[in-house]
Amino acid sequence: MSTPDRTPIQHIAKAFTRRLLLKGAAAAGSVAAVGPWMLREGHAASGSVRVFSWAGYISPDMLADFTAKTGVKATLTEYGTNDELLNQLKATGGAGFDVIHPTVDRVPNYVEAELVQPLDESKVKWDGCIASAVGGSAGMGGVVGGKRYFAPADWGTEALAYDQTKAPLKYGEAGYGDLWKPEYAGKVTVRGHSGLIGIALWLESQGKLPHPVRDQFKDEAKARANFDAILKVAAASKRSVGQFWTNENEAQGAFRTNGCVIGQTWDSTAVALRKENLPVRFVAPKEGALAWMEGFAIPKKAENVENAYAWINWFYTPQAGALYTNHSGISSTSKGAEAHLSDLNKQFFADAYPGDALTKLWWWPIQEAWYVSIRNEYQDRFLAA
Amino acid sequence: MRAVLEPALRRYGAPLTVTLLVMSAAWVLLMIALPQLLMVDYSLRPMLPPSKLGGPEDVHTLRNYGTLWSNAIHLGIFLKTVWGSALVTAVTLALSYPMAFYLAQVAPKRKLPTLVLMLVVPFWINEILRTFAWYIILAYNGPLNALLVGLGVWAEPVRLLGGDGGVIAGMVYVYVLFMVLPIYNAIETLDRHQIEAAHDLGAGWIAIHRRIVVPHAKPGIAVGCIMTFMLAAGSYAVPALLGGPQSRWFTEIIYNWFFEGGNWNQGAAYAFILLVLCVGFILLMMRLFRVGLTDIAR
Numbered sequence: 001m002s003t004p005d006r007t008p009i010q011h012i013a014k015a016f017t018r019r020l021l022l023k024g025a026a027a028a029g030s031v032a033a034v035g036p037w038m039l040r041e042g043h044a045a046s047g048s049v050r051v052f053s054w055a056g057y058i059s060p061d062m063l064a065d066f067t068a069k070t071g072v073k074a075t076l077t078e079y080g081t082n083d084e085l086l087n088q089l090k091a092t093g094g095a096g097f098d099v100i101h102p103t104v105d106r107v108p109n110y111v112e113a114e115l116v117q118p119l120d121e122s123k124v125k126w127d128g129c130i131a132s133a134v135g136g137s138a139g140m141g142g143v144v145g146g147k148r149y150f151a152p153a154d155w156g157t158e159a160l161a162y163d164q165t166k167a168p169l170k171y172g173e174a175g176y177g178d179l180w181k182p183e184y185a186g187k188v189t190v191r192g193h194s195g196l197i198g199i200a201l202w203l204e205s206q207g208k209l210p211h212p213v214r215d216q217f218k219d220e221a222k223a224r225a226n227f228d229a230i231l232k233v234a235a236a237s238k239r240s241v242g243q244f245w246t247n248e249n250e251a252q253g254a255f256r257t258n259g260c261v262i263g264q265t266w267d268s269t270a271v272a273l274r275k276e277n278l279p280v281r282f283v284a285p286k287e288g289a290l291a292w293m294e295g296f297a298i299p300k301k302a303e304n305v306e307n308a309y310a311w312i313n314w315f316y317t318p319q320a321g322a323l324y325t326n327h328s329g330i331s332s333t334s335k336g337a338e339a340h341l342s343d344l345n346k347q348f349f350a351d352a353y354p355g356d357a358l359t360k361l362w363w364w365p366i367q368e369a370w371y372v373s374i375r376n377e378y379q380d381r382f383l384a385a
Numbered sequence: 386m387r388a389v390l391e392p393a394l395r396r397y398g399a400p401l402t403v404t405l406l407v408m409s410a411a412w413v414l415l416m417i418a419l420p421q422l423l424m425v426d427y428s429l430r431p432m433l434p435p436s437k438l439g440g441p442e443d444v445h446t447l448r449n450y451g452t453l454w455s456n457a458i459h460l461g462i463f464l465k466t467v468w469g470s471a472l473v474t475a476v477t478l479a480l481s482y483p484m485a486f487y488l489a490q491v492a493p494k495r496k497l498p499t500l501v502l503m504l505v506v507p508f509w510i511n512e513i514l515r516t517f518a519w520y521i522i523l524a525y526n527g528p529l530n531a532l533l534v535g536l537g538v539w540a541e542p543v544r545l546l547g548g549d550g551g552v553i554a555g556m557v558y559v560y561v562l563f564m565v566l567p568i569y570n571a572i573e574t575l576d577r578h579q580i581e582a583a584h585d586l587g588a589g590w591i592a593i594h595r596r597i598v599v600p601h602a603k604p605g606i607a608v609g610c611i612m613t614f615m616l617a618a619g620s621y622a623v624p625a626l627l628g629g630p631q632s633r634w635f636t637e638i639i640y641n642w643f644f645e646g647g648n649w650n651q652g653a654a655y656a657f658i659l660l661v662l663c664v665g666f667i668l669l670m671m672r673l674f675r676v677g678l679t680d681i682a683r
Binding site: 114 | 434435436458459461462521524525526527542544546547629630633641643644645646647648649
């Protein structure tokens, strides 16, 4: 974790904040309070914001564009998994960053651990975000206890990445079960815990799972019954796995240097490899691609809250959204971004979700802390099988 | 205590002695004792969300330690880590002893700086980068596979990463210096004449090493083994990069408790068990080689 630059301006800005807090109650409504308030605003606009986001998501161009448009300096720190973000933040009690970039289904974890603060909805320019993303995120974990903690930024999927010369797939026929075909033995890459869910959807489509997949996220007994059935298949198929991945770099490495020809990966992995002119393509399986939504939240002890809102509102412009998608290959929820997309990204999207693929997306249910620990336990057993 | 304090007082005077003592005590307390105590405290409590901290469920328990004994997978990995680290130590010793002996007794003095430099140069690079270099060398599409396929040794690339072989090779490479230098230091103080005398009296090379060089080098060997074993048992980067699910190291399980499972208390218990293992190993090695703490500090 990088330590933030402590410029004199920041110190002054902080001092004003504290003084303001102390005076707050006593001087409410007093004209004198306007002075420091205005000054603080002035400093905030030329201050900084510390962004903690996924590795490979935010490009230097984006940081430069943000600074050019708002006058705020942005520093970026990266992480590789949701759990890395959650536990880094736990270590500091929610300090060290002004904006974080969690997945919506994990936001309740942060609220339970008291690491994030509710958003002041009047400060967010919601017009810049696709309305269905804002509305939909509420029931997916973005709103907890009636308070909104989450501003959607992007959505993407985990589906089938394949080498089109060595393991060609076709939409409508390809499914999660294709990963475990004997001809790909030793050349498959999956992530431990989501690989298990891929197998779950495959089993469910054949009617071989004790309970519907969605139910295992709500009930511990059903989760265990399902996972036991999934693990049996997973353990028998494990020989097929050439490499397990846990983060973006490892998933790309599986195809680039480690001889894998098919895998269950994020869309961003396949875009990055396609950009390098590798013959890797990406398609939604017939059971439905695993879809997730990510967005911005503000940690409890953020120091530059105003700038955090500036970051979110900058992101909700078509240009920023397009910069993001063109760099990462992940669809931003910024309204109007699609008009600025590169040809490669347009083509990638069309290839990945032909026909009815978009209506079949399988959105990740909320993953509560008890579920995450069961998930971790079975992932362990899968890895050790 | 008196025996230590009096010479110090004579040499440095009271103010400097007190300053030195206070500084050392602060270092030991703040940097070593307190973090360990915090970890022990963590390991003895259940994992709870902040709202339940200090509540009726927040009690001391040994449950986190029990988890290891009831989880066959983790216990297996724990034992494998002990065995793997011992293997790494043995291989490193087998490689380092001849090197150290050559450097200390055989190599001409004017060549010594060049040889030591050659040993040290790789260590100017960070351990993670050195491990990544091995990752590239051993990769499926990497240079080693390309060479062996090109030479016709293999018809098709072989997966060299993800097994025990890669992990052990990587660790031996990364830790070889921690074994060579202490042994070199120990052998260097051995008077050449002893070896020559033994030789003149008709001792073979094996007997010379067994009865003269090894006994003399014992403290160095013990220090090298202790360092290598502890570094190997506590290594995270090497097994994470060069290993796979079948060659998981206990440190990866600890990392997993902290960063995937989110159960720090459980992770702290596992970490403490690893610490106890390392201390136990050190005591065993010292017993085995019959070296005392003073020999090592020499």
